[in-house]
Amino acid sequence: MSNHPLVDVRHLKQYFTVKSDMLTKLQLKAVDDVSFTINQGETLGLVGESGCGKTTVGRTLLRLYKPTAGEVYFDGNLITDDNINHYRKDMQIVFQDPYSSLNPRMTMADIVGEPLDIHGLYKTKAERRDKIAELVQLVGLNSDHMRRYAHEFSGGQRQRIGIARALAVNPRFIVCDEPVSALDVSIQAQIINTFEELQAKLGIAYLFIAHDLLVVQHMSQRIAVMYLGKIVEIGPADEIIEHPVHPYTQSLISAIPLPDPNAARKRHRIILQGDVPSPLHMPEGCPFRSRCRYATEECAKVCPTLEEVSSGHQVACYHPQG
Amino acid sequence: MSETTLLQVNDLRTSFFTDSGEVKAVNGLSFSLERGKVLGIVGESGSGKSVTAYSLLRILTDSGRVTGGQVLFNGENILEFSPQKMHSFRGSRISMIFQDPMTSLNPVYTVGNQLREAIRIHTDRTPEQVRERALEMLQLVGVNEPEKRLTQYPHELSGGMRQRVMIAMALACEPDILIADEPTTALDVTIQAQILELMQELQHKLGMSIIMITHDLGVIADICDEIIVMYAGRVCERGTADEIFYNPCHEYTKGLIRSIPTIGANHDKLIPIAGNPVDLLNLPKGCAFASRCDQAMKICLTDAPEEIRINENHIAACWMNVKKVYDEAKEEESK
Ligand SMILES: Nc1ncnc2c1ncn2[C@@H]1O[C@H](COP(=O)(O)OP(=O)(O)O)[C@@H](O)[C@H]1O
Ligand SMILES: Nc1ncnc2c1ncn2[C@@H]1O[C@H](COP(=O)(O)OP(=O)(O)O)[C@@H](O)[C@H]1O
Ligand SMILES: [Mg+2]
Ligand SMILES: [Mg+2]
Numbered sequence: 105m106s107n108h109p110l111v112d113v114r115h116l117k118q119y120f121t122v123k124s125d126m127l128t129k130l131q132l133k134a135v136d137d138v139s140f141t142i143n144q145g146e147t148l149g150l151v152g153e154s155g156c157g158k159t160t161v162g163r164t165l166l167r168l169y170k171p172t173a174g175e176v177y178f179d180g181n182l183i184t185d186d187n188i189n190h191y192r193k194d195m196q197i198v199f200q201d202p203y204s205s206l207n208p209r210m211t212m213a214d215i216v217g218e219p220l221d222i223h224g225l226y227k228t229k230a231e232r233r234d235k236i237a238e239l240v241q242l243v244g245l246n247s248d249h250m251r252r253y254a255h256e257f258s259g260g261q262r263q264r265i266g267i268a269r270a271l272a273v274n275p276r277f278i279v280c281d282e283p284v285s286a287l288d289v290s291i292q293a294q295i296i297n298t299f300e301e302l303q304a305k306l307g308i309a310y311l312f313i314a315h316d317l318l319v320v321q322h323m324s325q326r327i328a329v330m331y332l333g334k335i336v337e338i339g340p341a342d343e344i345i346e347h348p349v350h351p352y353t354q355s356l357i358s359a360i361p362l363p364d365p366n367a368a369r370k371r372h373r374i375i376l377q378g379d380v381p382s383p384l385h386m387p388e389g390c391p392f393r394s395r396c397r398y399a400t401e402e403c404a405k406v407c408p409t410l411e412e413v414s415s416g417h418q419v420a421c422y423h424p425q426g
Numbered sequence: 427m428s429e430t431t432l433l434q435v436n437d438l439r440t441s442f443f444t445d446s447g448e449v450k451a452v453n454g455l456s457f458s459l460e461r462g463k464v465l466g467i468v469g470e471s472g473s474g475k476s477v478t479a480y481s482l483l484r485i486l487t488d489s490g491r492v493t494g495g496q497v498l499f500n501g502e503n504i505l506e507f508s509p510q511k512m513h514s515f516r517g518s519r520i521s522m523i524f525q526d527p528m529t530s531l532n533p534v535y536t537v538g539n540q541l542r543e544a545i546r547i548h549t550d551r552t553p554e555q556v557r558e559r560a561l562e563m564l565q566l567v568g569v570n571e572p573e574k575r576l577t578q579y580p581h582e583l584s585g586g587m588r589q590r591v592m593i594a595m596a597l598a599c600e601p602d603i604l605i606a607d608e609p610t611t612a613l614d615v616t617i618q619a620q621i622l623e624l625m626q627e628l629q630h631k632l633g634m635s636i637i638m639i640t641h642d643l644g645v646i647a648d649i650c651d652e653i654i655v656m657y658a659g660r661v662c663e664r665g666t667a668d669e670i671f672y673n674p675c676h677e678y679t680k681g682l683i684r685s686i687p688t689i690g691a692n693h694d695k696l697i698p699i700a701g702n703p704v705d706l707l708n709l710p711k712g713c714a715f716a717s718r719c720d721q722a723m724k725i726c727l728t729d730a731p732e733e734i735r736i737n738e739n740h741i742a743a744c745w746m747n748v749k750k751v752y753d754e755a756k757e758e759e760s761k
Binding site: 153154258260261288289290291292293294296297300315317318319321322342345346355356358359360361362363364365366367368373375376378379 | 470471570584586587614615616617618619620622623641642643644645646647648667668671672681682683684685686687688689690693695696697698699702703
């Protein structure tokens with residue numbers, strides 16, 4: 105195995121320009137200096153509240169958006185505008201909403217076959233058909249339903265179609281952007297298992313984006329926590345959930361609704377005051393300080409950077425807890 | 427019906443009459459709500475949670491109709507109320523909050539306008555008193571800068587803030603019962619925690635009963651005195667939170683609990699429920715869950731299970747419990 109990570113994201117920035125009214129344009133720092141790595145066959149969970157920049161990280165790293173700054177290395181190679189098409193096959197994405205991400209007028213066979221067409225991955229019609237059947241079975245769908253349209257499938261089945269489509273080009277890495285958030289729990293468990301089985305079988309690495317921390321802990325070896333465009337804490341999954349150090353991570357984890365009445369009675373929720381500030385009017389210094397009960401003057405000056413607190417566990421905070 | 431029972435629902439049935447046939451959304455639902463308690467209704471999407479709430483409030487759409495059962499409030503069947511009586515009942519005894527606050531908030535009026543309106547309809551107060559009450563309500567639900575909020579439009583508020591305003595409006599009439607339909611589903615977890623904490627606090631302060639509807643087993647475990655698990659418009663089981671989570675007696679509930687990851691360093695494989703939800707246009711004869719149940723027996727396919735009392739805090743509608751009693755008796759005999 106190579107000694108570099110499969111995906112290496114360095115100082116990634118994505119600033120959007122948005123109009124606040126007719127005349128003024130403002131800069132929205134959706135992703136602001138984010139760095140992380142993902143190894144082959146590994147899952148990195150990415151969590152944080154809506155609007156903190158998770159989707160933008162995923163899309164910018166795949167160069168679906170041109171980064172404002174920063175580099176992404178795939179398997180040791182710097183990705184650029186010129187060579188990205190070469191790497192498209194290796195890096196795929198699965199979206200949250202199986203309803204809107206699939207064209208309702210296409211059949212299952214066409215949806216799964218499209219990437220094969222785009223990348224010319226077959227020689228004969230028969231080979232195409234076999235490949236599609238293999239993919240469909242791989243994700244647990246019934247190959248008798250090839251000619252059915254997307255809208256004829258249930259939510260969980262549509263998500264499987266989305267996964268089969270992503271797998272068509274033999275990717276080594278998939279950005280999973282809230283792939284189970286819209287599903288009922290019993291169906292969610294089916295899809296989570298499918299992701300895990302595919303990883304075990306094919307050695308695919310995932311960036312697994314979700315807001316459900318229990319799902320993320322279950323899926324991931326490591327977890328990164330984002331707040332207002334920045335990673336505030338990153339480390340081994342169990343350690344992040346059981347011994348969070350950043351005050352934001354602590355409150356996030358204390359707020360998880362626990363499906364266990366005894367545990368729910370025992371735990372103490374750390375209720376955050378107020379809302380996330382607007383990314384258009386970011387406070388100076390630490391982005392979390394307006395809601396942080398440990399904030400001091402220091403926090404208002406310069407934004408803290410990630411520092412190691414234990415092996416592989418980093419936190420961006422002047423007052424790490426615990 | 428005991429002294430403390432506020433609402434008693436008996437064999438409630440609600441259907442939608444559509445072009446493709448009768449959609450049987452609620453199929454013989456019975457439960458009671460005690461004064462000052464929080465009752466949770468949990469189930470996956472399409473299990474009939476919202477339709478149950480709409481039936482209680484009689485706010486079903488045109489194609490929907492309650493086809494049977496009773497909803498007794500203080501002994502009176504509200505399904506027989508005249509439209510006028512129902513209207514004032516909704517405004518004074520029972521109110522509802524929704525997942526999307528914009529269902530109850532009008533985007534073209536200020537928060538103050540709508541809140542004052544809600545207060546004015548249900549109470550005799552002078553304009554000055556109404557204004558004061560509006561401020562008081564906003565403070566009660568923890569809205570910061572309440573004076574300023576009164577002059578703002580709903581879209582100027584954050585999601586969490588809008589949810590608080592909607593709760594203030596729902597509580598303005600001092601209802602005996604608050605029905606909350608997925609009130610935190612659209613919110614982020616830290617905001618969800620704020621709203622759940624608020625609801626618990628208000629419940630203690632004001633003493634109303636709450637029917638908390640959600641698909642989230644975590645939310646339900648956190649705040650409910652009693653829980654109903656629904657599937658295909660029926661009660662699977664009903665019991666205290668401890669009974670439901672630590673002694674589930676319906677195969678569907680067991681399946682749900684096995685499907686969710688637990689907190690802690692536990693990466694055991696999840697055990698999903700096989701198959702897909704049942705088709706309400708063609709409900710099976712026996713147990714609605716039988717086709718997805720890996721324990722299903724012959725009787726499950728032919729006879730809908732009866733409610734069986736497990737203990738004083740727990741009822742379940744699953745034939746497995748009868749089998750268990752049977753097996754135990756047999757074992758006893760053979761000893
Ligand atoms: N194409 C875009 N143009 C302008 N702003 C955007 C765009 N996409 C996302 N944003 C903004 O960037 C921030 C991060 O969004 P997103 O990455 O979608 O967050 P998340 O996925 O964590 O909910 C938000 O404030 C969002 O409004
Ligand atoms: N207006 C309607 N017309 C036809 N069917 C409906 C209507 N409203 C709800 N239903 C059906 O009733 C069932 C129960 O819905 P609902 O109570 O909304 O479920 P949930 O438990 O997700 O709240 C669903 O199968 C739904 O499709
Ligand atoms: Mg997103
Ligand atoms: Mg509903």
